[in-house]
Amino acid sequence: MSNDPIINDRARTLLKTLVERYILDGQPVGSRTLARDSGMNLSPATIRNVMADLEDLGLVASPHTSAGRIPTVQGYRLFVDRLLTIKPLRSNVVDQLKLKLDSTERQKVIGSASSLLSEVTNLAGLVMLPRRDTVILQHIEFLPLTSNRILVILVINDQEVQNRIIHTNRQFSTEELHQVANYLNAEFAGKELSSIRQHIVDSLEQARDDMHTLMQTAVEMADQIVESSQSDDYVIAGESNLMHYAEMADMDKLRQLFEAFSTKRDILHILDHSIHAEGMQIFIGEESGYSAFGECSVVTAPYKVEDQVVGVLGVIGPTRMAYDRVIPVVDVTAKILSSLLSSD
Amino acid sequence: MSNDPIINDRARTLLKTLVERYILDGQPVGSRTLARDSGMNLSPATIRNVMADLEDLGLVASPHTSAGRIPTVQGYRLFVDRLLTIKPLRSNVVDQLKLKLDSTERQKVIGSASSLLSEVTNLAGLVMLPRRDTVILQHIEFLPLTSNRILVILVINDQEVQNRIIHTNRQFSTEELHQVANYLNAEFAGKELSSIRQHIVDSLEQARDDMHTLMQTAVEMADQIVESSQSDDYVIAGESNLMHYAEMADMDKLRQLFEAFSTKRDILHILDHSIHAEGMQIFIGEESGYSAFGECSVVTAPYKVEDQVVGVLGVIGPTRMAYDRVIPVVDVTAKILSSLLSSD
DNA sequence: ATTAGCACTCTATTATTTTGAGTGCTAATT
DNA sequence: AATTAGCACTCAAAATAATAGAGTGCTAAT
Numbered sequence: 001m002s003n004d005p006i007i008n009d010r011a012r013t014l015l016k017t018l019v020e021r022y023i024l025d026g027q028p029v030g031s032r033t034l035a036r037d038s039g040m041n042l043s044p045a046t047i048r049n050v051m052a053d054l055e056d057l058g059l060v061a062s063p064h065t066s067a068g069r070i071p072t073v074q075g076y077r078l079f080v081d082r083l084l085t086i087k088p089l090r091s092n093v094v095d096q097l098k099l100k101l102d103s104t105e106r107q108k109v110i111g112s113a114s115s116l117l118s119e120v121t122n123l124a125g126l127v128m129l130p131r132r133d134t135v136i137l138q139h140i141e142f143l144p145l146t147s148n149r150i151l152v153i154l155v156i157n158d159q160e161v162q163n164r165i166i167h168t169n170r171q172f173s174t175e176e177l178h179q180v181a182n183y184l185n186a187e188f189a190g191k192e193l194s195s196i197r198q199h200i201v202d203s204l205e206q207a208r209d210d211m212h213t214l215m216q217t218a219v220e221m222a223d224q225i226v227e228s229s230q231s232d233d234y235v236i237a238g239e240s241n242l243m244h245y246a247e248m249a250d251m252d253k254l255r256q257l258f259e260a261f262s263t264k265r266d267i268l269h270i271l272d273h274s275i276h277a278e279g280m281q282i283f284i285g286e287e288s289g290y291s292a293f294g295e296c297s298v299v300t301a302p303y304k305v306e307d308q309v310v311g312v313l314g315v316i317g318p319t320r321m322a323y324d325r326v327i328p329v330v331d332v333t334a335k336i337l338s339s340l341l342s343s344d
Numbered sequence: 345m346s347n348d349p350i351i352n353d354r355a356r357t358l359l360k361t362l363v364e365r366y367i368l369d370g371q372p373v374g375s376r377t378l379a380r381d382s383g384m385n386l387s388p389a390t391i392r393n394v395m396a397d398l399e400d401l402g403l404v405a406s407p408h409t410s411a412g413r414i415p416t417v418q419g420y421r422l423f424v425d426r427l428l429t430i431k432p433l434r435s436n437v438v439d440q441l442k443l444k445l446d447s448t449e450r451q452k453v454i455g456s457a458s459s460l461l462s463e464v465t466n467l468a469g470l471v472m473l474p475r476r477d478t479v480i481l482q483h484i485e486f487l488p489l490t491s492n493r494i495l496v497i498l499v500i501n502d503q504e505v506q507n508r509i510i511h512t513n514r515q516f517s518t519e520e521l522h523q524v525a526n527y528l529n530a531e532f533a534g535k536e537l538s539s540i541r542q543h544i545v546d547s548l549e550q551a552r553d554d555m556h557t558l559m560q561t562a563v564e565m566a567d568q569i570v571e572s573s574q575s576d577d578y579v580i581a582g583e584s585n586l587m588h589y590a591e592m593a594d595m596d597k598l599r600q601l602f603e604a605f606s607t608k609r610d611i612l613h614i615l616d617h618s619i620h621a622e623g624m625q626i627f628i629g630e631e632s633g634y635s636a637f638g639e640c641s642v643v644t645a646p647y648k649v650e651d652q653v654v655g656v657l658g659v660i661g662p663t664r665m666a667y668d669r670v671i672p673v674v675d676v677t678a679k680i681l682s683s684l685l686s687s688d
Numbered sequence: 689a690t691t692a693g694c695a696c697t698c699t700a701t702t703a704t705t706t707t708g709a710g711t712g713c714t715a716a717t718t
Numbered sequence: 719a720a721t722t723a724g725c726a727c728t729c730a731a732a733a734t735a736a737t738a739g740a741g742t743g744c745t746a747a748t
Contacts, residue, residue, distance in 0.1 A: 030741050043691050048742065066698045066741045106509065143483050143499060153497060153505060155487060161497060163505040165450070240602040243595055251587055251595075258584040374710050387722050392711065410710045410729045 007057065011050050014038055015059060016083040019071045023320045026246055028068035073285045073319070076297075080282055080323055089328045093120075097329075098336050111235050113313060113337050118238025121326050123317030124261075126300075128234040128271045130310040130341070132157055135193040140184050142177040150177065152217055156193075166217050184215065197223075232268050236261055245318045247295045260292040267316075274300040274312045280331060285319045295319055299326050301334035305341045313337065351401065355394050358382055359403060360427040363415045367664045370590055372412035417629045417663070420641075424626055424667055433672045437464075441673075442680050455579050457657060457681050462582025465670050467661030468605075470644075472578045472615045474654040474685070476501055479537040484528050486521040494521065496561055500537075510561050528559065541567075576612050580605055589662045591639045604636040611660075618644040618656045624675060629663045639663055643670050645678035649685045657681065 007015070017038040021029045029037075031044035031051060038047075051069055054060045059075040062068065071079065097116060104112040110127050117125030138155040145151055148171055154162045188196045200219050239261060248254050260266050270288050274281040283298040293316070300314030314330050315321075351359070361382040365373045375388035375395060382391075395413050398404045403422060404413040415423065441460060448456040454471050461469030482499040489495055492515055498506045532540050544563050583605060592598050604610050614632050618625040627642040637660070644658030658674050659665075 032741080044741090045691050045693090046689085049690090052743080062742085064698060066696090068741065138489075139487050141485060141497070145482075151499060151505070153485075153499075155495060155497075161495070161505065161507040237606070240599050240606065243599040243602070249595065251593065255584050255587040258587065262581070262584065376710080389722050390720085393721090396712080406711085408729060410708090410727090412710065
């Protein structure tokens with residue numbers, strides 16, 4: 001995919017130092033600072049020469065003639081792909097993450113993961129809701145409510161429950177409903193949704209009218225589940241963290257970003273990209289293809305249920321985020337979430 | 345409650361004009377502008393005298409000596425309480441609101457209401473989730489999943505369904521579970537939660553162990569529902585709208601505000617206040633008692649289910665919001681939501 | 689190949705001036 | 719007695735100018 005610019009060891013080290021420094025304090029880095037930080041015993045003049053080369057290669061840029069250099073997107077890319085030394089998380093941090101996630105109720109793990117990501121990294125945390133590709137009907141149940149209203153409960157895939165209230169033309173007795181449910185359960189429990197729909201469609205004409213209504217509702221609900229799992233959704237936490245960063249000072253940019261968060265579409269598109277690529281993904285600045293995220297990077301990792309990738313989580317923050325710390329956090333969180341979702 | 349400052353008709357009209365003008369363009373209003381806008385045929389000099397009086401009364405203030413006047417919180421208060429002429433919504437707007445809300449699925453009405461409020465007012469929309477004071481067990485159901493996992497489904501108050509997976513020490517057969525469920529339903533369906541808990545506690549010792557586990561889980565789940573209805577929650581939409589307003593330009597203030605949104609506590613406190621007061625409520629600036637909302641006003645209205653107030657909705661925006669337009673929107677939305685939640 | 693040295697560039701900071709909107713007060717007017 | 723014209727005054731904001739300093743690129747020496 002990427003044919004790296006050819007640069008020698010010295011240039012690499014300098015680029016690395018420069019990026020690290022820039023990530024640290026967000027100021028353009030000058031030759032003198034770099035000379036000091038790199039620990040290479042080179043004079044600023046030499047460094048200036050190297051910088052000129054790196055600038056020609058498009059890896060660094062200077063905001064104006066008399067400022068230091070800052071990394072370009074390509075500079076970050078090279079840094080992230082080849083120069084980055086990732087700091088392994090201290091094991092107690094891992095334990096802490098595990099503990100916090102483990103102690104939340106099952107229904108709220110997703111949200112918690114998002115919050116955790118944001119807390120630990122001081123960026124915004126993202127977790128895409130898990131999707132399932134197969135929908136197997138586990139159980140169906142009808143409960144009579146007052147007058148002509150019936151509560152339909154659908155259990156699919158062992159865990160998920162969907163419920164809805166429907167209105168019928170006539171009143172059903174508990175006994176009647178029981179019968180219908182029994183029939184449907186006997187017939188369809190354990191089957192895949194698509195095959196059930198086929199059955200229903202086939203038997204549509206000959207079925208009794210009331211039965212028909214109920215069955216149709218059930219299929220509709222199941223369809224809705226499938227649909228909602230395709231149109232996807234995600235949870236975000238700690239957006240306000242982003243307001244700390246100087247590069248977000250432009251109110252208009254910031255508004256665009258926040259609007260993108262609530263529109264969801266673009267974010268989902270990025271996350272969707274990640275779900276198809278094995279392993280971690282990093283989008284730096286404009287790489288994501290959306291101008292709203294121009295100054296932002298997104299770091300993602302897929303998470304699994306029963307060894308099957310079902311979603312993606314990650315963080316979004318300024319391009320000059322501390323990748324060396326963020327990457328392992330995202331990685332580990334994905335693993336913890338996976339094990340948590342799979343184990344029981 | 346409030347002993348209004350005594351001001352004559354002329355002063356009132358001028359204050360009204362001033363507030364309206366300030367709401368319109370956010371600039372301190374000078375005597376000349378006011379002379380023109382008020383339509384009273386007074387010279388700027390006269391107006392200056394009146395303004396001096398209003399300033400003494402604490403109704404207006406000037407940012408500095410050579411600027412015009414802006415309303416103080418007390419000024420807004422007087423304006424809102426006594427001077428405001430509310431623009432009735434055009435009926436097609438009402439219809440539109442109705443239509444949009446009516447066409448969303450029942451489960452998403454709350455969220456929709458919030459989005460609608462924000463869209464129509466260009467502010468942030470808030471809807472507190474409905475709370476219920478009585479929890480009546482309607483039905484309980486156990487479904488065996490793989491190995492020792494059981495899905496417990498709890499139906500309360502006709503509509504709400506709560507489900508959770510529990511782990512048991514031994515495996516239960518479908519038949520067994522059916523029996524337990526039947527017993528529990530026969531015994532407790534239609535009863536109030538608190539009385540059920542009493543029963544369970546009483547019969548705790550003599551119950552068989554497995555039964556005990558299941559029953560206890562059921563009570564726990566019900567408790568959780570009650571708890572979640574007490575600790576409350578709300579939905580917010582359109583926060584990014586707030587970034588349009590000049591008075592939110594201070595990034596630090598803005599961050600505090602957004603943090604308050606995600607912390608939820610303070611917002612909930614404000615909404616909670618409103619739920620106990622019949623009718624619409626308006627908190628102007630510091631009146632809310634939270635510094636994070638210093639520059640903001642909150643307009644709320646309660647909404648009902650079956651003539652019972654169950655929640656509050658409203659908007660939050662800068663103190664200089666267009667109260668005359670916002671108030672009817674909030675009012676009408678509350679009414680529409682109420683009728684929608686009650687009708688079926 | 690590296691570096692010291694130097695002229696040069698450009699931003700950021702601070703100081704200075706200018707402008708104009710708006711006030712408060714006083715004296716004239718109604 | 720209320721209103722208004724007139725005027726001196728204030729102050730923020732905008733425009734302009736002056737300064738400082740960080741950093742560069744290039745050349746010539748090492």
